[in-house]
Amino acid sequence: MTDRLGTTATWLLLASCAVVGLLLVAIIAVRVAADLRRRTQTARRTQALPVLMDVLDGHAVPVPRRRRDAAALAPAASDLVHKVRGADREVLAAWLTDGGFRDAALRAMRSPWAPRRAHAIELYLATTSGQEPGPVVAMLRDRHPRVRLAAVRALGDSGAHEAVPALVRAAGSRRRPVPASAVTMALVHAAPADASALRHVWTSGDPVLVTTALTICGHLGLVDARPQIEHLVRSPDPALRLRAVDALGRIGDPRSALPLRRALHTTPPGSIEWLALHRALAAVGVDQPRFAP
Template sequence: MTERLGTTATWLLLASGAVVGLLLVAIVAARSSADLRRRTEAARRTLAMPMLMDVIDGKPVPVPRRRRHAQALALAASDLVHKVRGADRDLLATWLTDAGFRQDALRSMRSPWAPRRARAIELYLATTSGLEPEPVVTMLRDPHPRVRLAAVRALGDSGAREAVPALVRAAGSRRRPVPPSAVAMAIVHAAPPDASAMRHVWTSRDPVLVSTALTVCGHLGLVDARPQIEHLLGSRDHQLRVRAVEALGRIGDPRSALPLRRASHLVPPGSVEGQALRRALEAVGVDQPRFGA
């Protein structure tokens, strides 16, 4: 009986070792295959770039007949569109649309495979020269976080100002959230002329959303948000107070001098908030700010 148990245990160990070995081989093979696929794709995109430069030069360029080469061309175009502006960008968008890539992108944006949907977002915006972002805006509600992040980045890279309200809503979504830092960067790239898209943010109970709005308004110098930002100097949230001070310092409106002075009486000068207040007061024209009660 003991010998049988020992034999069974030996076979179980051998079988377990074989399974583990097969799993390791499968993992290595999958990684090698993925690396090879990435290198092949990168090589094809490199070869496609001269064709796109011919497109920008106004030369007639036929669409590659092989699907893989056409896909490589589409990926290269998605990269290139963010590096060109004006007439060059319009030429590229027109050629991609005439070649059928816009419809391909729209179909791929409905794909059940998340990576394909994410790549299609970039291609679609390339075919529109950054205009008509509505199909991409809907992708901000995609169930997959990778696709939502791709939509945020693409909208920011395209400078789609009309998408700013949707980006703000996406930043405040709890069901399908997106990284606030990515949203802030996208809105800064879009550079809206005012803070009207963020008018509902100031009463939000979500400190991350409010902090995102403060970052955006400060970087863009949106003066119309000044009253709401000054109100946040009295927030109970220390981080929000610091962000509000920093935003007012970036905006640099002299009308913020009095609210900042009042806030400076409530904090020690050596604290993080005190240092931010000193910089903000200097930015709005107060040469020698005083601290303490």
């Protein structure tokens, strides 16, 4: 009986070792394959760049006939489109569209595979010179978080002003949320000229959305949001008050001096908020605040 148990234990040990060995081999094989794929993609992008530069120089460059070579142009074009502006971006977009890349991107954005949809977003925007963001805006409601995040980043990088309201709604989505930090960066990159797209945020009651709006207005100096931000200086939420004070300081409008003075009068001296109020008052042109009776 003892010999039989010993034999069974030996076989189980050998089987376990074999399984572990197979797993290690599989992990190594996956890593090697991924590394080879990355190197291949990098090499193809490097080879594709001179072709795209010829396009920007105005040469009549035909789209490569080999599917593999044409596919290598897509990521290279997506990278390049963020590094060029004006006429160069439009030339590149027209060449990609004429070569069928826009249609290919739209098809890929309907793929059941999330990584493919995410990569296609960048290519589509490259073919439109950052315009016509409608299909990408729709991807803000995609079922996969990776695709939604790719859409947010791409819309911000492309500077699509008309996508700003949709980006704001995406930040406040409960069903399919996106990181507020990513939306904030996208909106800062998109650089809206005014705060009209944020008008529903101030009464939303969502502190994440309001914080996002305060950050954007402060960084971009959106003066038309001043009344709403001044109202938040009296918010019961200390974090929102601090953000509002910082935003007013960044905007630097002298009309904000009075609400900032009043807030300073009711703030404990030496506190973080008290110091922030002093900085904001200095920024709006009040170096020595004097309190109204």
